[in-house]
Amino acid sequence: MRLLGASPRSWQEIEGIATQILRECCPERLVVPGRVNVLKIAQEYLPRAQGVLFAVGDTPPGIEAYVLFDTPLSPPRLVLSPKTYASLLEEGPRARFTTAHEIGHAVMHLADYRRLGNVLTRRMRLEPYRSAERQADVFASRLLMPTRAFLLAVREHGPDLGVLTDIFGTSLSTTRIRLRELGVLS
Numbered sequence: 001m002r003l004l005g006a007s008p009r010s011w012q013e014i015e016g017i018a019t020q021i022l023r024e025c026c027p028e029r030l031v032v033p034g035r036v037n038v039l040k041i042a043q044e045y046l047p048r049a050q051g052v053l054f055a056v057g058d059t060p061p062g063i064e065a066y067v068l069f070d071t072p073l074s075p076p077r078l079v080l081s082p083k084t085y086a087s088l089l090e091e092g093p094r095a096r097f098t099t100a101h102e103i104g105h106a107v108m109h110l111a112d113y114r115r116l117g118n119v120l121t122r123r124m125r126l127e128p129y130r131s132a133e134r135q136a137d138v139f140a141s142r143l144l145m146p147t148r149a150f151l152l153a154v155r156e157h158g159p160d161l162g163v164l165t166d167i168f169g170t171s172l173s174t175t176r177i178r179l180r181e182l183g184v185l186s
């Protein structure tokens with residue numbers, strides 16, 4: 001089987017993309033610990049900067065959200081299931097991460113989607129830096145927990161998962177991974 005992947009990107013490059021979006025949408029979140037408004041990024045930044053529309057609608061069974069790439073008749077869209085959207089409005093950590101992950105696909109992978117079609121959306125065994133899914137996860141974690149603001153919060157509160165998940169609106173697992181990546185937890 002031929003393995004097809006996204007264009008290779010380093011984690012540093014992906015962090016740069018997330019940082020640029022935060023700089024445009026909510027620069028204070030880069031330096032002041034808090035919850036990034038992912039809905040606002042999806043509804044306002046994506047259409048303006050990427051031409052990706054935001055929609056709430058039916059998704060295939062088991063799919064919480066996805067990016068529908070463009071056809072000659074319609075622009076690309078980020079679609080959230082009604083359940084994911086409702087949870088996002090209540091700032092549910094999973095819905096926040098899912099939405100941030102899809103924003104990552106929308107800003108990084110449209111060209112790859114167009115080139116490869118749906119094959120890209122399947123999870124495949126690839127080197128992590130070529131996996132669209134890994135890239136989107138890394139993007140989501142950098143968008144929701146920007147390095148500087150996150151480290152400031154750690155300095156103030158310690159590696160307290162209860163406090164950090166509350167500040168950033170993130171899940172225990174993604175927050176723990178971020179702490180490990182930054183060398184705070186082993």
Ligand SMILES: [Zn+2]
Binds near residue numbers: 101105132133
């Ligand atoms: Zn994905």
